Amino acid sequence: MTDTHTVDGFFAAYAQALLARDEQAVAALYAVPSLILFPGTSIPVTDAAQTAAFFASSWPQYGGVDTAEPSITVIAEGPVGVWADVTWDHGAGPAERFCYQLVAGPDGYRIAVLTLLDLPG
Numbered sequence: 001m002t003d004t005h006t007v008d009g010f011f012a013a014y015a016q017a018l019l020a021r022d023e024q025a026v027a028a029l030y031a032v033p034s035l036i037l038f039p040g041t042s043i044p045v046t047d048a049a050q051t052a053a054f055f056a057s058s059w060p061q062y063g064g065v066d067t068a069e070p071s072i073t074v075i076a077e078g079p080v081g082v083w084a085d086v087t088w089d090h091g092a093g094p095a096e097r098f099c100y101q102l103v104a105g106p107d108g109y110r111i112a113v114l115t116l117l118d119l120p121g
Contacts, residue, residue: 004029004108007074007084015068021059027051031103031110038116067091075099081109085117094119 003009010029017025027048034051036043045051069089076083081103088096097120101113 004110005104007072007082007102007109010102010109011070011072011084011086015070018062018068019066021062023052023055023059026055029110031105031112034110034112034114036114062090065090080104081112087120 004013014026014029017029030045030048030051032045032048032051034045036045036054043054067090069091071087071089071094073085074082075085081101084100084102086098086100087094088098090096097117099113099115099117100111102109103112
């Protein structure tokens with residue numbers, strides 16, 4: 001798997017896992033505990049199986065998507081990790097945008113907080 005000790009390496013590994021529709025590989029890139037924030041909902045993640053199940057259920061919405069190119073802007077850095085503003089292009093321009101709080105660990109970065117953002121206007 002790609003090196004997850006750099007921000008670019010982390011998102012390369014994340015994109016690879018997403019495109020492979022490999023919910024176990026995606027779950028391995030999330031910290032436990034972690035938090036997912038979407039409008040009107042907060043999902044506290046307390047088990048890697050919870051993350052895997054979430055992604056397994058989301059694969060149908062990405063039918064036909066075979067490209068996941070991240071445009072990454074590190075917006076803050078601190079002693080525990082980084083915050084990255086990432087816009088994903090699925091082959092036809094910006095499609096999704098999230099802020100990821102990545103925490104550093106011995107095996108590289110893991111997502112601690114995922115927040116949905118508006119696409120650039």
